[in-house]
Amino acid sequence: MISVTRKFLLLTFDLRPVNALLLLVSFFISDIAGQSPDYIGTLSREEASTVLSEYIRHASVTGNERPAGRFLEKLCREKGLHVRVFTDKEDSYNFAASLYPLEMNKPNVILLNHIDVVPEGATSRWKYPPFSGAIIGDTIWGRGTADMKGAAVMQLLAISSFAGEAGKTDLPFNVTLLCVSGEEKYGEKGAGIISGSFLSELNPAAVFGEGGIGTKNILRGDPEKLVFAISISEKRALWLKLSLNHESSGHGSVPPTEYSNKIMIKALHSLVNSDPRIRFNESTRSMFRAYGKMEKGITGMVLNKPGLFKPLIAGRLRKDPLLLSTVTNTMTITRFADQENEINQIPQEAEVMLDCRLLPETPTDKFIGFIRKKLRTRDIEISIISETKNAPSTVPDRYYNIFSESIDETYPGAGIMPVLFPATTDNNYFRNAGIPVYGIIPAVLGEELIKAIHNYNERIPVESLVKGTEVYIRFIEKLLFGNNGY
Numbered sequence: 127m128i129s130v131t132r133k134f135l136l137l138t139f140d141l142r143p144v145n146a147l148l149l150l151v152s153f154f155i156s157d158i159a160g161q162s163p164d165y166i167g168t169l170s171r172e173e174a175s176t177v178l179s180e181y182i183r184h185a186s187v188t189g190n191e192r193p194a195g196r197f198l199e200k201l202c203r204e205k206g207l208h209v210r211v212f213t214d215k216e217d218s219y220n221f222a223a224s225l226y227p228l229e230m231n232k233p234n235v236i237l238l239n240h241i242d243v244v245p246e247g248a249t250s251r252w253k254y255p256p257f258s259g260a261i262i263g264d265t266i267w268g269r270g271t272a273d274m275k276g277a278a279v280m281q282l283l284a285i286s287s288f289a290g291e292a293g294k295t296d297l298p299f300n301v302t303l304l305c306v307s308g309e310e311k312y313g314e315k316g317a318g319i320i321s322g323s324f325l326s327e328l329n330p331a332a333v334f335g336e337g338g339i340g341t342k343n344i345l346r347g348d349p350e351k352l353v354f355a356i357s358i359s360e361k362r363a364l365w366l367k368l369s370l371n372h373e374s375s376g377h378g379s380v381p382p383t384e385y386s387n388k389i390m391i392k393a394l395h396s397l398v399n400s401d402p403r404i405r406f407n408e409s410t411r412s413m414f415r416a417y418g419k420m421e422k423g424i425t426g427m428v429l430n431k432p433g434l435f436k437p438l439i440a441g442r443l444r445k446d447p448l449l450l451s452t453v454t455n456t457m458t459i460t461r462f463a464d465q466e467n468e469i470n471q472i473p474q475e476a477e478v479m480l481d482c483r484l485l486p487e488t489p490t491d492k493f494i495g496f497i498r499k500k501l502r503t504r505d506i507e508i509s510i511i512s513e514t515k516n517a518p519s520t521v522p523d524r525y526y527n528i529f530s531e532s533i534d535e536t537y538p539g540a541g542i543m544p545v546l547f548p549a550t551t552d553n554n555y556f557r558n559a560g561i562p563v564y565g566i567i568p569a570v571l572g573e574e575l576i577k578a579i580h581n582y583n584e585r586i587p588v589e590s591l592v593k594g595t596e597v598y599i600r601f602i603e604k605l606l607f608g609n610n611g612y
Contacts, residue, residue: 165287165599174591175266177201178279179259182268188217188242191307195219195241198305202282206289207303212324217307218315224302225285225292228327232300235525235605236328237285237598238335238552239278240309240316243270244580251582264588271586273579274336277567278305280591284598288606297606302328309336309552312363312514317552321559330561332525336551337565340533340540341572347421352540354533356526357547357565359409359519360554361456361483364490365511366497368393368478372505378470390476393501394459400500402454404440406432407487409519409546410453414439416543451548455493457482479511483548486516514550517557526564528608532600533568536593568597 184194192215202223203209210228212220219241226232246256246269254260254267261267270276281303288301306316320328338355345351374385406414411432418429428435443450463477484493494508520526522544530542547553553563569590578584 163291165603166596168287169283169592169595169599171588171592174279174283174595175261175588177283178266178271178276178586178591179261179268181275181279182259182266182270183257185257186241186243186270187245188308188310190216191241192216192219195221195305195307198241198278198282199223202286202303205282205286206293207286210327213307213315213319215315218319220304220306220316220320222302222304222328223282223285224300225288225297226300228300228302228329230300231329233298233331234300234302234329235602236302236304236330236333236556237281238304238306238317238333238556239274239281240306240313240336240552241275241278242307242310242316243273243275244310247582253583256584261588265585266588266591267583267585269584271584272567272569272571272575273584274309274567276569276586276591277336277594278303280567280569280595280598283595284602287599288602291606299331299605300329301602301605304328304333306552312512312550313552313555317555321555325559330556332523333553333556333561333563334525334529335553335556335563335565336567337547337553338545339567339576340537340570341576343573345421345541346425347423351420352537352570353420354537354540354542354566354568355545356529356542357553358412358522358526358544359407359486359517359557360547360550360565361451361485362514362516362554363550364482364484364493364513366457366480366482366494367509367511368480368501369507369509370476370505371474372476373474374472376472376474378472381472385472386474386476387472389503389505390478393503393506394478396502397457397497397500398459401444402450402456404436404443404450404453405485405487406436406453407485407546409486409544413452413543413545416541420541420543448548451483452546453485455482455484455488455496456548457497483550485546486519515554515558517554519546520557520562520564523562525562528604529564529566529568529597529601532597532604535600536568536597537570567594569594 184197186194199209199221207223208227210222256269259268285301285303308315337357340352340354342352343349344353370386370390372386374382414429414432418426428438432439458481460481461479465473467473547565553565557563
């Protein structure tokens with residue numbers, strides 16, 4: 127019977143040994159073809175490191191974004207993305223790179239980043255040159271590695287992983303890399319232009335921009351547990367100038383009872399030594415509830431009811447500058463204006479700049495009134511240099527849930543919580559347009575690396591760069607192909 131069957135197969139399929147092998151191979155290939163592509167498996171550590179290193183070498187201090195933007199734009203085209211340049215100026219270079227042309231008007235999930243970086247400061251204080259993009263061991267060094275060129279590379283590599291599939295399949299969403307200028311000076315030449323003139327063209331369903339990260343030493347009960355913060359709201363910026371003109375004698379050898387610098391210093395001492403009032407809003411209550419669930423026990427119970435246990439929580443908050451900044455209005459003396467006088471000459475004028483960050487519910491006039499009261503003098507004039515607009519908080523929705531799942535799969539066991547971001551980013555431009563916006567760079571940074579942001583020796587581990595890219599890949603894959611019931 128076996129011989130008859132074999133003869134039949136040989137006659138029917140001409141199954142000589144070599145053909146039989148080819149048939150088996152074809153079955154194997156066809157089985158592989160039916161499987162989902164391994165998007166994460168195609169991710170190259172070497173490529174991620176090299177691209178970021180090159181991007182860092184294009185110095186892009188605010189006002190000089192175009193060369194760096196063009197470098198990234200060219201790479202997007204090479205990777206098969208559809209590019210739209212919105213503005214092409216030296217200090218205002220803004221572009222989008224998408225899986226599909228924007229003209230298709232698909233619901234669009236935006237991955238937002240900014241091209242510009244803050245100045246490098248004294249290069250002698252850097253371990254490696256700030257715009258060298260040096261790859262030393264497992265770390266990439268340079269201005270912008272963490273804020274936020276590293277995130278741009280993560281986003282680009284993640285989106286471009288799906289360019290081939292998008293080219294042959296009509297997927298339900300577009301996904302766009304949005305690169306903007308001027309964020310470090312509050313986005314007027316970047317996100318401000320995009321949100322004001324090009325929002326309908328982008329058709330955003332949700333935006334994921336700058337914000338929280340992943341780090342340890344957050345939980346007292348489990349300091350080794352990794353916790354990711356996703357911002358759903360943020361403080362707004364208010365820059366103030368304090369000016370004083372006080373006529374006095376001019377020779378430093380005979381100091382008068384009062385003179386401009388002395389009056390200003392006394393007033394500032396009074397201002398900065400007053401404890402800020404702790405305030406909880408809905409965003410921070412949600413943050414502390416999530417925090418409490420992770421802490422558990424009595425500490426968790428207290429954190430879960432921040433309003434009720436405010437006196438207990440306040441003591442701990444005042445010992446933690448980061449947490450304290452999420453529940454208070456802050457002010458920082460960032461600059462004393464240059465005084466063009468000799469060392470033995472008493473100046474008649476004094477000027478000081480304050481960088482203030484206000485909770486969403488704080489009116490500008492009320493805050494300025496508070497400062498005036500704390501200065502304890504009417505001789506100092508307070509003027510507004512610049513301020514950003516307030517925006518409504520984002521209520522976590524399916525996009526938040528999908529991104530949280532993607533973090534959890536990449537970093538098993540990590541905690542995730544919504545937060546109010548204590549700084550000011552481009553995100554509020556889009557929140558003000560009614561778009562859900564989440565602030566998150568899904569990379570792990572330790573305390574030392576966090577302190578290096580906007581500081582000397584900014585850097586990011588290659589592992590953080592790669593893992594962050596994995597989170598974005600998982601998120602996009604779930605978004606485009608997932609059937610997860612959201």
